[in-house]
Amino acid sequence: MQIAYRARDLAEAHIVAGLLQSRGIECHVGGHYLQGAMGEIGAAGFTNVHVEDEDYAQARTLVAEYESAAPLDIPSDQVEDRANRYATWFLLFLAVLMVILIGAL
Known part of the structure; x- marks a missing residue:
């Protein structure tokens, strides 16, 4: 071999x-x-x-x-935009969850 x-x-x-x-x-x-x-x-x-x-x-x-084989060419600004969008939605979700939990107390 x-x-x-x-x-x-x-x-x-x-x-x-x-x-x-x-x-x-x-x-x-x-x-x-x-x-x-x-x-x-x-x-x-x-x-x-x-x-x-x-x-x-x-x-x-x-x-x-x-x-x-050429790697996929994904512009770095698109990757950063996607990451920022996910982070924004995640933080918004956490804020809403905190308001609900504090309101339940």
Whole structure:
């Protein structure tokens, strides 16, 4: 077996493994127990996706496509606006709840 992908963490390794398995490539995610040695914080570099030697070339092609995929471009001002809107509604809800609770006393 060869390492087709070196993942940053366990979740990413399983995402890539799922991608490969969906294309008919049998694979194995290794390093589950090595991450536990670092506690709750995920340690990078311990999880790898292994494939059979004959599937390595096709797996690397799929991994290259995965790595070159562009991330979603969400403008940061939209993210901040959404967070501010949620915070405003949450604070309003807490204020109404406090008025109701104080009125019930």
